[in-house]
Amino acid sequence: MKKLFQNKFWIFAITLFFVVGIIVLNYFQIMDSVKDSLYFVLLPIQKISFKIGDSIAESFAILISIQDLNRENQKLSEEVRELTVKNVKTEELKRENQALKEALDFTEKEEARLIPGNISGLDPENPGDFVIIDKGRExxxxxxxxxxVSDGILIGRVIEVDKRSSKILLITNTESRVSGIVQDSRARGIVKGEHGLGLRMEMIPQNALLKAQDIVITAGLEESLPKGLIIGKIWEIESSDNEIFQKASIRSPISFKSLEIVFVLKNK
Incomplete structure (x- = not known):
């Protein structure tokens, strides 16, 4: 108990000493010098503290701005994606409508019925020679x-028919044979496929006048192929005085690798 009393006494004495000391220093204006000294000592530290505080505040502001920008960019990206999807769908509808319009014009001129079909697959064994469409016997x-396709451009003929699909032999297939006629000179010949890559017209009389860009159409000698369907244009002519017939390379106006919508031609 006595020891505890002594401890309290010393604490009180030390506290009283500091209080009296501060009063004396302040009375003789010594405290002002101490304050000034402390001010000059602490001023650089205070400035650094303020700068650090400002930097931290700016960093937080930048982080918040970056987060806002990321959210805005994400929102804009979603809007762009939605617009892209809409534009793609609109463009596809335009193409389909254009193809149907051209087909309708063709049927009105030729008095034929067209059965529209979408390319649903390729023959796995002969991808460049056959296509499958989603229309069949039904x-x-x-x-x-x-x-x-389009307004009367021949691409092939039906060789197999199932309930809801059909197999089409393309005219570029080596097995394809179509009687053709050069529109200007009226020269006749046989148009054959070249391994799925192009077309070749053979058996053209040697005395027939041919020139590049002449249009070749179907001659109408086959029962299922009406006369006047477009096969393509003459690209290159092979002629020799020693040969009985001429030959010509033909290019179709359409890309067989890009077929999407086709029409089966059926007489009304």
Whole structure:
């Protein structure tokens, strides 16, 4: 108990000493010098502290701005993606409508019925020679009917018909044979496929006048292929005085690798 009393006494004495000391220093204006000294000592530290505080505040502000920008960019990206999808769908509808319009114009001129079909697959064994469409027997498709695109451009004929699908032999297939006629000179010949890569017209009389860009159409000698369907244009002519017939390379106006919508041609 006595020891505890002594401890309290010393604490009180030390506290009283400091209080009296501060009063004396302040009375003789010594405290002002101490304050000034402390001010000059602490001023650089204070400035550094303020700068650090400002830097931290700016860093937080930048982080918040970056987060806001990221959210805004994400929102804009979603809007761009939605617009892209809409534009793609709109463009596809335009193409389909244009193809259907051209097909309708063709049917009105030729008095024929067209069965529209989408390319649904390729023959795995001969991807460049055959295509599969999503129309079949239930839709009125029959074997050997001509298949066209757009306004009367021949691409092939039906060789197999199932209930809801059909197999089309493209005219670029080496097995394809079509009687053709050069529109200007009226020269006739046989148009054959070249391994899925192009077309070649053979058996053209040597005395027939041919020139590049002449249009070749179907001659109408096959029962299932009406006369006047566009096959393509003459690209290159092979002629020799020692040969009985001429030959010509033909280019179709369409890309067989890009086929999407086709039409099976059926007489009304």
């Amino acid at each position: 839709d009125g498709v029959e074997k050997d009917l001509a298949v066209i």
